[in-house]
Amino acid sequence: MVNRPTIIDVAKIAGVSKTTVSRVINDDVRKVSDETVKRVRQAIEELGYQHNSIASSLRTDRTNIIMLMIPDITNPFWPEVARGIQDRMDEAGYSVVFANLDWNHAREQDFLKIAMQTRVDGILINPIHVSEKQIITTQIPSVVLGIRPGFNTLDMVGSDSPAAMREALAYLVRLGHERIALLLGSSETGSSHSRKNNFLNFFAERDLPVQSEFVVNVRFDNHGGEEGMTQLLQMPEKPTAVIASNDLIALGALQVANSMGYQVPKDISIMGIDDIYAASLSIPALSTVRKDKYQIGKIAANYLIQRMTAAVEQGKQQISKVPCQLVVRGSTTRPA
Amino acid sequence: MVNRPTIIDVAKIAGVSKTTVSRVINDDVRKVSDETVKRVRQAIEELGYQHNSIASSLRTDRTNIIMLMIPDITNPFWPEVARGIQDRMDEAGYSVVFANLDWNHAREQDFLKIAMQTRVDGILINPIHVSEKQIITTQIPSVVLGIRPGFNTLDMVGSDSPAAMREALAYLVRLGHERIALLLGSSETGSSHSRKNNFLNFFAERDLPVQSEFVVNVRFDNHGGEEGMTQLLQMPEKPTAVIASNDLIALGALQVANSMGYQVPKDISIMGIDDIYAASLSIPALSTVRKDKYQIGKIAANYLIQRMTAAVEQGKQQISKVPCQLVVRGSTTRPA
DNA sequence: TTGTAAGCGTTATCAT
DNA sequence: ATGATAACGCTTACAA
Numbered sequence: 282m283v284n285r286p287t288i289i290d291v292a293k294i295a296g297v298s299k300t301t302v303s304r305v306i307n308d309d310v311r312k313v314s315d316e317t318v319k320r321v322r323q324a325i326e327e328l329g330y331q332h333n334s335i336a337s338s339l340r341t342d343r344t345n346i347i348m349l350m351i352p353d354i355t356n357p358f359w360p361e362v363a364r365g366i367q368d369r370m371d372e373a374g375y376s377v378v379f380a381n382l383d384w385n386h387a388r389e390q391d392f393l394k395i396a397m398q399t400r401v402d403g404i405l406i407n408p409i410h411v412s413e414k415q416i417i418t419t420q421i422p423s424v425v426l427g428i429r430p431g432f433n434t435l436d437m438v439g440s441d442s443p444a445a446m447r448e449a450l451a452y453l454v455r456l457g458h459e460r461i462a463l464l465l466g467s468s469e470t471g472s473s474h475s476r477k478n479n480f481l482n483f484f485a486e487r488d489l490p491v492q493s494e495f496v497v498n499v500r501f502d503n504h505g506g507e508e509g510m511t512q513l514l515q516m517p518e519k520p521t522a523v524i525a526s527n528d529l530i531a532l533g534a535l536q537v538a539n540s541m542g543y544q545v546p547k548d549i550s551i552m553g554i555d556d557i558y559a560a561s562l563s564i565p566a567l568s569t570v571r572k573d574k575y576q577i578g579k580i581a582a583n584y585l586i587q588r589m590t591a592a593v594e595q596g597k598q599q600i601s602k603v604p605c606q607l608v609v610r611g612s613t614t615r616p617a
Numbered sequence: 618m619v620n621r622p623t624i625i626d627v628a629k630i631a632g633v634s635k636t637t638v639s640r641v642i643n644d645d646v647r648k649v650s651d652e653t654v655k656r657v658r659q660a661i662e663e664l665g666y667q668h669n670s671i672a673s674s675l676r677t678d679r680t681n682i683i684m685l686m687i688p689d690i691t692n693p694f695w696p697e698v699a700r701g702i703q704d705r706m707d708e709a710g711y712s713v714v715f716a717n718l719d720w721n722h723a724r725e726q727d728f729l730k731i732a733m734q735t736r737v738d739g740i741l742i743n744p745i746h747v748s749e750k751q752i753i754t755t756q757i758p759s760v761v762l763g764i765r766p767g768f769n770t771l772d773m774v775g776s777d778s779p780a781a782m783r784e785a786l787a788y789l790v791r792l793g794h795e796r797i798a799l800l801l802g803s804s805e806t807g808s809s810h811s812r813k814n815n816f817l818n819f820f821a822e823r824d825l826p827v828q829s830e831f832v833v834n835v836r837f838d839n840h841g842g843e844e845g846m847t848q849l850l851q852m853p854e855k856p857t858a859v860i861a862s863n864d865l866i867a868l869g870a871l872q873v874a875n876s877m878g879y880q881v882p883k884d885i886s887i888m889g890i891d892d893i894y895a896a897s898l899s900i901p902a903l904s905t906v907r908k909d910k911y912q913i914g915k916i917a918a919n920y921l922i923q924r925m926t927a928a929v930e931q932g933k934q935q936i937s938k939v940p941c942q943l944v945v946r947g948s949t950t951r952p953a
Numbered sequence: 954t955t956g957t958a959a960g961c962g963t964t965a966t967c968a969t
Numbered sequence: 970a971t972g973a974t975a976a977c978g979c980t981t982a983c984a985a
Contacts (some may be wrong), residue, residue, distance in 0.1 A: 283758070287962055298972045301785050312970055334734040335680070336962035338671045339977050346735075354715075355697060355894075360691040367717060376731055378714035379690075381703060395712055398670040399682075420621075520958060532898050539900070558757075558839065562898030564875070612810065624979055648954060672978035675961050725970060896968045 286328040306332055338400060340350035346577055347403040347585065350380040350389070351363020351426070351451075352468070353502065357408075357557040358531055358574060359410050362426065366405060373554045373586050375402065384468055384501070386410040393419055403585045409468050422582050422588035428602065435598040436588065438581040440572040442554075445605035448485045449524050449552050449570050452607055456548065456615045458522040462495035464509040464534060466526035476526065495520055499530060506533025513548075521549060521616035528553035530562045535563055535612060538595055550613040554605075565611030573603050604610045622664040629718050631660035640871050642668055662931035674736060683739040683921065684732050686716040686725070687762070693893040694864055694910060695743075698762065701914020702741060710923050711738065720804055720837065722746040726888040729755055735834050739921045745804050760917050764938065766811050772924065772935040774917040778890075779815045781889070781941035786819050788943055792951045793859040794886065799868060800845040802862035809834075812862065832855055835866060842869025850877055850885075857952040859883060864889035864896045864905055871899055871948060876909035878947065886949040890941075901947030909939050 288302040295302065297317060305314050305321040313321075317478045324330075338344045347370060363379070370377050378401075380392040389410050396404055397419050404423040406416065413432040416423050428439040435510060451463055463480050467473040477496055484491045496513055499505030506525060510533065512519060525531035531553030538545050545551055545565055553560055556571035580601050587593040624638040631638065633653060640649050641657040649657075660666075666783050674680045683706060687695045703713050714737075716728040727747050732740055733755050740759040742752065749768040752759050761768060764775040766844050799816050803809040813832055820827045833848055835841030842861055846869065849856060861867035867889030881901055883889055889896055892907035923929040934936055 289962080299963085300965090300974095301970085304971090307964085315972060317970080324978055331730070331733045333675075333962055334978090335671060335674045337734050337964075339675050339962080339979085340964045340976080344671070347763075355693065355696040357691065357693065363690060363717065376735075377717075378716075380714075381699065387702070390850065397667045398672050399712075400669065536898060559895040559898055562872060562899050582749060623977080634971045635979080636956060636981085638954090639954090643980085650954060669978055672961090673980075675963085675978080678961080718969080 285333075286330045286332070286377060287329070290328055291321065291324045291330050291431075291508075294327065295320045299320060302436075313523075327455045333429060341547070342400070344400050344402055346399070347375050347377055347405065347589075348380055348392070348399075348401045349377055350382055350392055350406040350408075352382045352384050352407055352409050352494065354379065354381045354402060356527075357559060358527065360534075360554050361557075361574035362578040362581075363478055365575040365580075366582045367578075368516070369579050369582035369586070373582075375586075380449045382409065390415070396421060403589050405581055405585060415544055424585045424588065426577065426581055428600070429577070431604075434596075434598055436581075436584040436601075438577055438584060438601045439603070440577065440605050441602040442476065442605075445554055445570040445572070446476065446606050447483055448526070448605065449554065450480070452609070453524065453550065453552065453613065454487070454489070455559040456522075456550070458612065458616050460492065460495070460518070460520040460522070460616075461496065462513050462520035462523045462527040464497055464506055464513075464523060464530050466498050466505060466530055467498045468501055501527065501530070503529045503533035503536075505528035507536075507537045508539040510534035514538065514543065519549070522613070523549060524552045524554075526554060528533065528557045529554040531567055531569070531612075532559060532563055534565065546612050546614040547617065550616070556608055560608075561610070568610045568613040569608050571606045571608050576603050595604050621669070622666045623669070624666070625627075626664055627657065627660045627666050628936055630663060631655060632658045635705075658687055663945070678736070680736050680738050681711050682737045683711050683713055683736070683741065683925075684700075684716055684728070684735075684737045685713055686718055686728055686732075686740065686742040686744075688718045688720050688745050689742055690717045692838065692863070693895060693906075694863065694891050695926065697844065697893075697910035697915040698917075701776045701911040701916075702918045703914075705915050705922070706919035711922075718745065720745060728752070732757060739925050739927065741917055741921060758921060760921045760924065762913065763916055764936070770932075770938075772917075772920040774913055774920060774937045775939070776913065776941050777938040778812065778941075780938075781906040782812065782815055782821055782860070784943050785890065786816070788945070789858045789886065789888065789949065790825070791824070792886070792949065794952050795953075796828065796831070796854070796856040796858070798833065798849050798856035800833055800835050800842055800849075800859060800861040800866050802837040802841060802866055804837055805832045809862075809881065826909070837863065837866070839865045839869035839872075840867035841875045842871075846870035846873040850874065850879065855885070858888070859885060860888045860890075861888060864891040864893045864903060866894060867903055867905070867948075868899055871901075871903065882948050882950040885951065886952070888949055892944055896944075897946070900950070904946045904949040905944050907942045907944050909941075912939050 288299045292299040347389045367377050382389045407426040425435045425437040459546045497509040499509035553567045553569040560567040624635045628635040628638045635840040718725045743762040761771050763821040834844040835845035889903045892905045896903040
């Protein structure tokens, strides 16, 4: 291995003790004479000394690293959330590392373990398989990305998904649709259950016929959308509108509809949720419900910083639901 | 802070020395009796002991972490490369953390420093502003993602971009295009220069007229494509075909062309490079040149593992150019 | 097969 | 204002 200089080497050259060097490095300069500071800085420069944060962490029990755990880094939704997180964390002096969970139960648990073993200072996670208890067990300050019904301890930040779904449905109903299908992205999260109920209740509450055969469980990506849409379009009585759990699913559906010769929106309307960049690219461009991804990231980062610095009362769960916004584009219209 | 159990606690409960515990943890079980192993494992379980990799790293000078540094995590190109990297690194027992450089000079240097300070075992980087020398100075085994003309020491893995560009151009010329513009994604990499020359040489070599006013420098994202395309469409003599440095730029261009009332490809052909998922979603779907992103990641990971384990001769640069493949979709046709 | 003890590079405590 | 010294939790010769 490389033989890097340590503070001891620096101390030797500067003619001081390593304690003094440490003080300079940590900007704990109050009690060091300007003269000495200069000499130490010079020595550091001269040697090309690099602070060893491993050793520092061992001593201080802090790493200044927070881990961002998301299920699918290929979904353009997350990078925007990440940006909000990073901007805030940068300010606060933390580095953000990503963990790509791949919708994979084992990976999710593995990374929780890795987070413990590497002693990260905080966790931001969009949990799919792990329970709130498992997260809490890490003893690491954590904030949940997304609203998880069963969770009642950890802070959570997400968009107001039920409201988003209701708004989208109300819009489609206003257009005159009665046969509305749901491509329900599912992944064994409790939330997929509640989102299904949320969908069905909408109709029940308005005395509209509930067609639960129009709820199709699909994977949470474009392929899921493709498969689900294929299924819907083979039904003897097809829906006149389709709403998907996210834009990727909707875009997959849109592509299948196109390639099977259906005209969107004339033959069938399609809506997404999220408003990722690609939603504005398809033709017709995708009608959707915009989530303020950057804002979600920023709030989550703030919550976590509060928790890490114990700036907020323990045991009091904070929940933030960022409002969504209907975005009407070309993929929806009144039924034929 | 939390009071986590250490190997000393485990040792006490198991009635052995911490050395023995360490041996069990590191599967250095050859010299420990089955009986003892069982007792230690039990104690670990009982205490919920978690290995402290900080302390371990300090002692061994290895972190088993490799840092992946990319300019823009919102470009769907990188997640697919990352997947190739992760799959290989997982096998080899390394964790991959991402650093998002944001096309930002300072950030790029900062993260190089963070990589040194956190003592990561390896670096995979798509360098934009930093020099090869700066990377080498870290003393950390590193592999470059992308082919950088000036670099002659570090291993590099990328697609054969010049070939990709030539193939795309040849295709457009075969279609009969003579007025071909280039939306050149630029970011002060030397490579943007050489890619420009590569473009111009293509015409020179074939005795075709070279119109260097058709080379427009743009930012490396969709907005760059939008701005560049706007510029091109305001020219008195417009190009009949446009090729972009990557799909994001091309998609931005496509969108602008659409919204300005041009029919693609009838009025103007547009080509991208990369073949990201969104390229197949636009209508017309984007003709492009596919790069095997997963493969790039996998090869890069292999190179890095070789370097980290010193399995390959020092000082011998390895370069791998993954071949590209023309993908013809709907955004290109012969000129009007 | 197991244990003792030194040391990795810091920071924190207590003197001076 | 500066320094000596003891941790932090682990791995690794070396001894037994």
